[in-house]
Amino acid sequence: MNALKTSNPGALEELAERFGAQLSTAEAVRRNHATVEGFHPDLPPDAVLMARSTDEVSDAVRICARHGLPIIPYGAGSSVEGHVLAPQGGLTIDLSEMNAILAINAPDLDARVQAGVTRKQLNTALRDQGLFFPVDPGADATIGGMVSTRASGTTTVRYGGMRANVMGLTVVLPSGEVITTGGRARKSSAGYDLTGLFTGAEGTLGVITEIQVRLHGIPEEVASAVCTFETLEGAVNTVIDAVQYGLPMARMEVLDALQMKAVNAYSHTDYPEQPTLFLEFHGTPAGVKEQAEIFGELASGHGGGDFQWSTAQEDRDRLWDARHKAYFAALALAPGKVALTTDVCVPVSRLAECILETRADIDASGLTGPILGHVGDGNFHAILLVDPSDADESARVKAAADRLIERALSVGGTCTGEHGVGLGKKKHLLAEQGAAVAVMAAVKRAMDPQNLMNPGKIF
Structure with missing residues (x-):
């Protein structure tokens, strides 16, 4: 040392x-x-x-x-x-060296992993058993980190986020004592839901070292699709229609025209630089075909263009690789700048107005900020690019981010759909949760009286 x-x-x-x-x-x-x-x-x-x-x-x-x-x-x-x-x-x-997959229980659709196992590592191990772990935040995050931030991502609209896919935990408490929560049963009414308490606690209540996760069967057929629109409003309204229709979509991602320009430049693709939906359908061959046809009809009613879909693995990989690199593509729009990335989530019925008002606000502020999101569950991001040494631009970016969060809260949304509170959203958590924050703080004091676990986060 x-x-x-x-x-x-x-x-x-x-x-x-x-x-x-x-x-x-x-x-x-x-x-x-x-x-x-x-x-x-x-x-x-x-x-x-x-x-x-x-x-x-x-x-x-x-x-x-x-x-x-x-x-x-x-x-x-x-x-x-x-x-x-x-x-x-x-x-x-x-915890990255704690990366052992401890057990895969294929008949029961669950597995136990150490906290440093990444989602890609787990899915590689599961593939030959016809299973997969669905939560996909984009980055190849560790399962422990995903639990700590209560992560979600592109597949949440169908499979749920971490909250829905964590069954139990091993946690080291602030005293050093080790406890296990939950278990392998699919449901339980035994005592407080401590698994839920630590899921999303952002490391402020203990260190998660092992996780029991739910698994899912790999669908018989998977098809990905791209659909471009004349307007951003048309794209978002198609999503709302699909949700209300009850289509069992696996992924519904929106990228605005600026984000599509960034994707083309960064990933060397040639998509039309218009508001676009990236989609995925899971099911039987007949079911996937039916879902795609219904979605195409809904899209055409909102100015959707050619609806192109494919079941070929290479086509699907190319599409989602471009989507997963969207953050880095956005950064490449303004080399040398960094990003303030928002992650609000709103009721799906208010999604169109929030996204459109946000787009107008960013443009009026003279900022560079593409919009994209997991719109099937009302979650979207604005990637606001900023030179931290430019005081005026920094102030405008922070103000635009604050207005976006205020806009989301005003319609019943949340300041963070999947990234967590951390250092950056403490004031917004108070605005959203009010007196409930004091209850959270009381739990923190009771479990961590010395305030040693990840201090300065959330509160």
Whole structure:
């Protein structure tokens, strides 16, 4: 371990004695664990521990508790609201080496994994059994991180987000004690829902080390499609019609004209640079064909153009690869700038007005900000590009983001559909939840009286 001046040398000495080379205070390692996508500044920890087991996490947490050293859980570092930053210093516990798939129970459609397993790794292991884990936030995030932020993504409209796909957890509490929650039963009325409590707690109540997840059978037929529209309003209204019709869509993603321009430039595609829906249908061959035909009819009533769909694996991979790279494509619109990425979610019936008002607001503010989103469940993003050294542009971006959230809250929506609160949305959580935030804070104080678990996040 490299020498480091810290306000808590005793904690680092005891951690070094216990963990040896697994603990690092090297500046490069600390900085690497303090860099996130987006608008937040780097805030490095005092040290980084590469944990390999629940017992090691427990030992580390006990040492930190004795010395009052903050603890920051870390997975893939793909969060955008500063969850893995260390505003008060402390120990980052990196769980990425805890990446074992512990059990796959194919007949019961469930699996148990360590927190550092990524969604792609899990799906690779499941493929030859005809199963898959559906939650797809875009980034190849760790399952533990996805639980902590209550992530969702492109397939949520059909399969639900993490809340619907987590059955149980192993958690190291702020004292170092290890508990398990939930189990393999498909339902239970036994006591408080502690699995739900830790899902979305953003690492502020404990360190999640293992997860029991629900699995799904790979559909017999999968078809992806692209449909362009004359207007953004037409695209969004088609989504609303499809939801109200009850079409069992697997994915419904909207990309506005600016985002399509970015996608073409970055992914070397040649889609029309118009408002566009990326779609996916799951089911039997006959069912998929019927779904696609009905959706095409709905789209034509709202100015939808040619409805092109394919069941070929290479076509589907190309389509969703372009969608998953949309964030980086947006950044490439203004090299050197960073992004403030919003993730509001609203009732689907209010989706069109919120997206259209947001598009008009961004344009009137003179900002560059493409819009895209998982519109099947009312969730959309504006990727607002900004030069942090430009005070005027920074102020305009923050104001536009605030107005977007206020707009979502005014129609019964939420300030964060999937990214979480982290450092960036604490004031908006208070505006959304009111007195309920005090109840959350009381739970935090009761479980973590020293405020060691990911301090500064949510509250």
